[in-house]
Amino acid sequence: MILTVTLNPAVDIAYQLEELELDTVNRVQAVSKTPGGKGLNVSRVLSELDCDLLATGFLGGSLGSFIQEGLEAAGIKHDFLAIAGQTRNCIAILHAKQQTEILEAGPNISEQEAQQFLKHASALLEQAELMTLSGSLPAGLPTNYYAKLISLANALGKQVILDCSGPALLEVLRSSAKPTVIKPNLAELSQLVGQPVLADSASLKAVLSQELFAGIDWVIVTLGAQGAFAKHADNYYRVEIPKMTVLNPVGSGDATVAGIAASLACGVSDHELLKTANALGMLNAQEKRTGHVELANFAQLMRTIQVKEV
Ligand code: ADP
Numbered sequence: 001m002i003l004t005v006t007l008n009p010a011v012d013i014a015y016q017l018e019e020l021e022l023d024t025v026n027r028v029q030a031v032s033k034t035p036g037g038k039g040l041n042v043s044r045v046l047s048e049l050d051c052d053l054l055a056t057g058f059l060g061g062s063l064g065s066f067i068q069e070g071l072e073a074a075g076i077k078h079d080f081l082a083i084a085g086q087t088r089n090c091i092a093i094l095h096a097k098q099q100t101e102i103l104e105a106g107p108n109i110s111e112q113e114a115q116q117f118l119k120h121a122s123a124l125l126e127q128a129e130l131m132t133l134s135g136s137l138p139a140g141l142p143t144n145y146y147a148k149l150i151s152l153a154n155a156l157g158k159q160v161i162l163d164c165s166g167p168a169l170l171e172v173l174r175s176s177a178k179p180t181v182i183k184p185n186l187a188e189l190s191q192l193v194g195q196p197v198l199a200d201s202a203s204l205k206a207v208l209s210q211e212l213f214a215g216i217d218w219v220i221v222t223l224g225a226q227g228a229f230a231k232h233a234d235n236y237y238r239v240e241i242p243k244m245t246v247l248n249p250v251g252s253g254d255a256t257v258a259g260i261a262a263s264l265a266c267g268v269s270d271h272e273l274l275k276t277a278n279a280l281g282m283l284n285a286q287e288k289r290t291g292h293v294e295l296a297n298f299a300q301l302m303r304t305i306q307v308k309e310v
Helices: 038-048 061-073 111-127 145-155 166-174 186-193 201-208 252-266 270-285 295-304
Strands: 002-006 010-017 030-036 053-059 088-095 098-103 130-134 159-163 218-222 228-232 235-240 306-309
Touching: 002 038, 002 111, 002 252, 010 061, 030 038, 030 061, 038 053, 038 061, 038 130, 038 252, 053 061, 053 111, 111 145, 130 145, 130 252, 145 159, 145 166, 159 252, 166 186, 186 218, 201 218, 201 228, 201 235, 218 252, 218 270, 228 270, 235 270, 252 270, 270 295, 270 306
Parallel strands: 002 053, 002 130, 010 088, 130 159
Antiparallel strands: 010 030, 088 098, 218 228, 228 235, 235 306
16 A cells, blocks of 8 residues: 655635636636645545555645545545644636636644654554655644654655655755655755756766765656656666647646656566656646546557666
8 A cells, every 4th residue: 555645735726717807806607626735646646547545644624524525536545634723725716828826824733733643654654565745844843744754664664755845855865764765856956955956967967966865765856848867776867758738737746756656566667667657747747637647648658758877
């Protein structure tokens, strides 16, 4: 079983408007409300791949119940910790080819809830093969919270894929708790090393050779339309992908994480893992819906992706 962790999930609300008018009333006909958050996107793609998974994290209030019902309707197993605070809404207003987002910060996690979740996750990890950790930390949790979860997994010999950015990621890299995989995009990698990183192989290889990444088995840098660049132990790979028409690239990184998790769970070659991860990212970008892939096109796409050792 793959354990997917979403510490700050949301109800994603999308409003479609011809035009957004400020300082007046906007009435909206086309509305969608779905369980959201990066870890839940990972869960949806894993479910579409028919992987055995369990979604966990913090949920509270009526919006927490709404998310649980949504996951059940999608046939996704879940075991979240109930908290006193209210799960958040995140609103995206799609208007005249633009997207305006209003993102709530989310509930505050108490110290007691934070401790309780470590026990909860530890029990779930016993039955898991690997764990994915996605997204930002909600208010109340210390920046080393992901490092604590990774320590629990390390103690049980379980693999971890970490997809977060900023101080939470830096804290993990500086700690002794090492994830199996991190998956920054180019902007996140640049933020991490404190300077802009170019997308060419020589620059990426030089950056990933830094001591900061020592002890992490896989570093997979996703490069949007330019594919990806990866380091696995002492091997470096460039992933080249074909040009394609993109509908909505939001959530492509989460589909990539699902591909990495599914590949690690069944133990495939480096080339196969990188191709699968990119194919799923691309399939997500070809869909309107975030965290959804059309698998009918998977095998054909796999043949068009090239992995070259650098
Ligand atoms: P994130 O969503 O984390 O920022 P990326 O945008 O790099 O991650 O996307 C993850 C993967 O999805 C890429 O490595 C690539 O395989 C695929 N992808 C994303 N955007 C595009 C695009 N515009 N064209 C083709 N593939 C894309």
